[in-house]
Amino acid sequence: MQILLTQLAIFIIAAFLGFELISRVPNLLHTPLMSATNAIHGVILVGGMITLASAESPIIKAVGFIAVFFGAANVVGGFWVTNRMLGMFRPPVKKVKKRREG
Amino acid sequence: MQILLTQLAIFIIAAFLGFELISRVPNLLHTPLMSATNAIHGVILVGGMITLASAESPIIKAVGFIAVFFGAANVVGGFWVTNRMLGMFRPPVKKVKKRREG
Amino acid sequence: MQVATFLAYLVAAALFIVGIRRLRKPETARSGNTLAAVGMVVALIATLFVIHFQDLLLIGVGALLGAVVGAVSAQRVQMTAMPQMVAAYNGLGGGAAALIALSEFIHTETGGGESVVAAITVPLTILVGSVSFAGSVIAFLKLQELAFSGSVTFPLQQIVNALLFLGILVLALNAILGGAILPISPVASVVIVLIASLMLGVLLVIPIGGADMPIVISLLNAFTGLAAAASGFVLGNYILIIGGTIVGASGTILTRLMSSALGRPLGKIIFAGIAASGSSKNNEDQEEREVNDVNAGAVGEYLADETQKVVIVPGYGLAVAQAQGPMYNLMETLESQGKEVLFGIHPVAGRMPGHMNVLLTEAGVPYDKLYDLEDINPEFPDTDAVIIVGANDVVNPAANDPDQNTPISGMPVLDVGQAEKVIFIKRSLSPGFAGVDNPLFYDTDKTMMLFSDAKQGLQEVVEAVKNG
Amino acid sequence: MQVATFLAYLVAAALFIVGIRRLRKPETARSGNTLAAVGMVVALIATLFVIHFQDLLLIGVGALLGAVVGAVSAQRVQMTAMPQMVAAYNGLGGGAAALIALSEFIHTETGGGESVVAAITVPLTILVGSVSFAGSVIAFLKLQELAFSGSVTFPLQQIVNALLFLGILVLALNAILGGAILPISPVASVVIVLIASLMLGVLLVIPIGGADMPIVISLLNAFTGLAAAASGFVLGNYILIIGGTIVGASGTILTRLMSSALGRPLGKIIFAGIAASGSSKNNEDQEEREVNDVNAGAVGEYLADETQKVVIVPGYGLAVAQAQGPMYNLMETLESQGKEVLFGIHPVAGRMPGHMNVLLTEAGVPYDKLYDLEDINPEFPDTDAVIIVGANDVVNPAANDPDQNTPISGMPVLDVGQAEKVIFIKRSLSPGFAGVDNPLFYDTDKTMMLFSDAKQGLQEVVEAVKNG
Numbered sequence A, B: 001m002q003i004l005l006t007q008l009a010i011f012i013i014a015a016f017l018g019f020e021l022i023s024r025v026p027n028l029l030h031t032p033l034m035s036a037t038n039a040i041h042g043v044i045l046v047g048g049m050i051t052l053a054s055a056e057s058p059i060i061k062a063v064g065f066i067a068v069f070f071g072a073a074n075v076v077g078g079f080w081v082t083n084r085m086l087g088m089f090r091p092p093v094k095k096v097k098k099r100r101e102g
Numbered sequence C, D: 001m002q003v004a005t006f007l008a009y010l011v012a013a014a015l016f017i018v019g020i021r022r023l024r025k026p027e028t029a030r031s032g033n034t035l036a037a038v039g040m041v042v043a044l045i046a047t048l049f050v051i052h053f054q055d056l057l058l059i060g061v062g063a064l065l066g067a068v069v070g071a072v073s074a075q076r077v078q079m080t081a082m083p084q085m086v087a088a089y090n091g092l093g094g095g096a097a098a099l100i101a102l103s104e105f106i107h108t109e110t111g112g113g114e115s116v117v118a119a120i121t122v123p124l125t126i127l128v129g130s131v132s133f134a135g136s137v138i139a140f141l142k143l144q145e146l147a148f149s150g151s152v153t154f155p156l157q158q159i160v161n162a163l164l165f166l167g168i169l170v171l172a173l174n175a176i177l178g179g180a181i182l183p184i185s186p187v188a189s190v191v192i193v194l195i196a197s198l199m200l201g202v203l204l205v206i207p208i209g210g211a212d213m214p215i216v217i218s219l220l221n222a223f224t225g226l227a228a229a230a231s232g233f234v235l236g237n238y239i240l241i242i243g244g245t246i247v248g249a250s251g252t253i254l255t256r257l258m259s260s261a262l263g264r265p266l267g268k269i270i271f272a273g274i275a276a277s278g279s280s281k282n283n284e285d286q287e288e289r290e291v292n293d294v295n296a297g298a299v300g301e302y303l304a305d306e307t308q309k310v311v312i313v314p315g316y317g318l319a320v321a322q323a324q325g326p327m328y329n330l331m332e333t334l335e336s337q338g339k340e341v342l343f344g345i346h347p348v349a350g351r352m353p354g355h356m357n358v359l360l361t362e363a364g365v366p367y368d369k370l371y372d373l374e375d376i377n378p379e380f381p382d383t384d385a386v387i388i389v390g391a392n393d394v395v396n397p398a399a400n401d402p403d404q405n406t407p408i409s410g411m412p413v414l415d416v417g418q419a420e421k422v423i424f425i426k427r428s429l430s431p432g433f434a435g436v437d438n439p440l441f442y443d444t445d446k447t448m449m450l451f452s453d454a455k456q457g458l459q460e461v462v463e464a465v466k467n468g
């Protein structure tokens, strides 16, 4: 029970942190930011690994396998595409300053 | 052990949250904000209560008593004085806008 | 839970957080993405130490396949197609969460060991995960213009969704209470929950217009984060809880940011289901209405003789025609004649945020010539000519016309009408992404329409300016 | 740990967080403080359910006494004395943390049940808590000008501090290892750690000038938060961990914000120990140097006849003299003569942030006349006269004189020298808080010195303007 409670505490504080993390982001970075967080929730792959590893019945194994496949694609594709996006704009700092205010 | 680890997790996330919480605060609010957070760490009073309650030897009782006294003064005085400070400035909204950018 | 793994998870979480922090500023964004990726690697390696090794092979194969698919698709995808790519990855994540919860449920059901937490979080995970999966698939199809393009609506849509959602809740409750409510076994009802949730996801997204898709994807992204967090509770795994929660929360805020940047209240997007293809309606009466159709020569002459200050507004068409090179030449030519040239970049010009900035910097346009929406609008009143290349929605005054309810209504647009003359370079009178006809086309004494492909048209204009 | 208590703690934590969030904006600040207080009540009540009831009386008495002391002092304190009041409360919190850790240590030592966590966190709590306690006491004495006023320095100060710190670490280690290193019992060494930490706290703060005290208090505030969090680990109490950590972290950032607002790098403050009372040095040569000493009549005449745009800069002296009323009259009188009147408010004018805003709004000066540092400086070049009432540091050009190392060096100041004429209303040539002489006093053709109490002086000037 205590474990669950502490997990709940972590959940609540992490939620507040998530809310605070995003504020006044320039338009330019909306899509990359979305794409990067999208890659981060690919951490679900961890769950897929655990499920697959603890699976006895073949059907659960199959489901777990698909989960792992999905998760891996989410992670790799997500970070990769974000990196490509960000690679495309390299504004010189002075402009960057301007952007951030605007 | 697991308990300690989860406590550590809470500590780390809460620290990040604390860092994010404060950003671009108008000068006007520096002192009140300091004073309010100062009152919040008066939550140490909780610790004082626990210590005093679990104290056997009179010396620990005495120390715990002082702790409770200190903590209570921190809490009550802190929130009270903050409230007084904030009571002193009631800027009309339009000026507030200006302040926040500035 | 091994200590080392747990500590590694904390490191991973910290890297995620720092990564997101750095993604807020252009200079540090790329490193932020890298840091988050490193955190992911840490989390995955750490997990290897807490699972049975016999399954490592199977896991390896699955992960490798997924990685390859992800990498290849991410490398191949066109820049303009990136939003739908993100949607696809997001859907996969949501699907994974749903599947994990499902198998955990079957596992506990068969293997026993029912825990109250799992009982509640499993259906939740399945619901959110499935909605996110199905919704993302639809978003992908829409943006790829493979299906459901525009806004697909049918009567009583909202009521149907509401009933569906209600049914899901009842079935979920039935599953939680071990089949106490309905004559359906827990496992069966959970499976039905999954299917119903998929339907719900579809129904929620099909009515939404393409212009709003980036926002919807961001919202679904937050959902998937939530699903991951929920599955973290199911499995008692901390990195899932922390990572998922942070994405869920930050994704929600980001969605609000985007919707306000595109000038669309979130509620309106989700519940109104604005039509994004009213174009058909408009097209009919276009032909009759007269426009000031000019050739490149006339445009070049006017620019050469009559203008001092010129603003160029690029749009999606510039990207399609890959006309950034000629546009750069036009800038040079005009400047060589001592004219001032600025570029007005609308936040949503093109098909992804930053799309135009990318193209123009590729072409070598110096950054200090690129003006944001707020910065350029004050410039128009003393501008002699605005050249609009392959853009429509971002300069469409209809967006601020209270009488019209269009997909772009309420979106702040570039106020080009303020300038002395407006020159459109596009192939036809057909409207843009949002399918809204542009009154400026028909303002014959202010507007010149140069009907041509952007690239070719610009080249001709450059010539004309040089000679004229 | 009872479930109900834990959940209540989470509610309290959420209230703390939301409270701080609301404290970032003036409109919501007050409600934010109230919310945090509510959170505190929740936390305290929840705690009652997890402690032995036999001690409730003793706790009640202690808490009641503390509450009364806190409430009375908070109600009585002068606004200008609030910073030191905050310091006092902060010190109490730090002391409490140290005492709790101490008694826990004795408890475990005697009662046995040594835990590795406690062994490490106890000395840490004692160290940080004691430093915060002693430091706050010194800060209080300084700001009350009871003792150590100005900057108290002695040779090798940094080295002494370093050695002291080292000694504390060794003793702490000895305590952790149960007296393995030194021939001193754990309890004894912990007690010594406490005493040494108190000394360290004193030594760290005495060299710091009064002008920097608000920053130092903020830093000590962060320390106390950290101490509370550490004691949370000692007691395994979650609200202590969460609340303490958040205060520790946010306090650190707030300290950085304040120091940059006052234009003082934190490192410089802590390690340089800038002298805040060089005044004595300056006073001597003042008498010889000639100033343009005028009477209220002359000032009034000048204002009436020669000026169109007037900027008024209030300072600490205005608060001392309670001269906001007459200042308001002056504004009205000048405006009745069709002149433009602005107020230039320096962020650190007075003795607490917002000090001047409070006074002037009390007096009824409309907010849109109050200009921040950034907003007012551009106004000076076309200003005919600046009236400086009871201010010195905030208008002292010496702050930006690279050759001088003064307590205010590097602080951005109001650039009044730009204006046509500068009029000081103060009682003497004595410098201000930072004790730095002001070259403007001696610029006889730009500056008028009206030596008078701010209130009386302003009243006379108002009369003169009316008649002149």
Ligand SMILES: NC(=O)c1ccc[n+]([C@@H]2O[C@H](COP(=O)([O-])OP(=O)(O)OC[C@H]3O[C@@H](n4cnc5c(N)ncnc54)[C@H](OP(=O)(O)O)[C@@H]3O)[C@@H](O)[C@H]2O)c1
Pocket (backbone or CB within 6 Å): C210, C211, C212, C213, C214, C314, C315, C316, C317, C318, C320, C321, C347, C348, C349, C350, C351, C352, C353, C354, C355, C389, C390, C391, C392, C393, C394, C395, C408, C425, C426, C427, C428, C429, C430, C431, C432, C433, C434, C452, C453, C454, C455
């Ligand atoms: N930026 C984002 O994040 C994002 C994401 C999704 C959706 N959107 C939406 O996309 C739209 C962007 O507006 P926009 O003004 O940039 O584009 P637009 O409104 O979609 O207009 C594009 C115009 O380019 C013309 N065009 C197409 N190919 C061309 C070519 N080869 N040569 C010359 N012209 C060509 C088309 O007219 P012709 O066919 O007559 O040539 C069309 O009118 C907005 O509605 C926005 O909401 C933006």
Ligand SMILES: NC(=O)c1ccc[n+]([C@@H]2O[C@H](COP(=O)([O-])OP(=O)(O)OC[C@H]3O[C@@H](n4cnc5c(N)ncnc54)[C@H](OP(=O)(O)O)[C@@H]3O)[C@@H](O)[C@H]2O)c1
Pocket (backbone or CB within 6 Å): D210, D211, D212, D213, D214, D314, D315, D316, D317, D318, D320, D321, D347, D348, D349, D350, D351, D352, D353, D354, D355, D389, D390, D391, D392, D393, D394, D395, D408, D425, D426, D427, D428, D429, D430, D431, D432, D433, D434, D452, D453, D454, D455
């Ligand atoms: N705002 C904050 O948070 C804060 C906190 C702590 C310290 N400080 C420091 O306080 C200083 C504030 O600068 P400041 O310019 O406002 O004040 P100041 O530099 O301290 O100057 C105050 C002036 O008021 C004059 N004065 C005193 N009583 C007077 C009276 N009854 N009538 C007329 N004049 C009177 C004094 O000169 P006479 O004696 O000749 O009259 C003195 O020169 C800064 O150094 C700042 O760093 C600020």
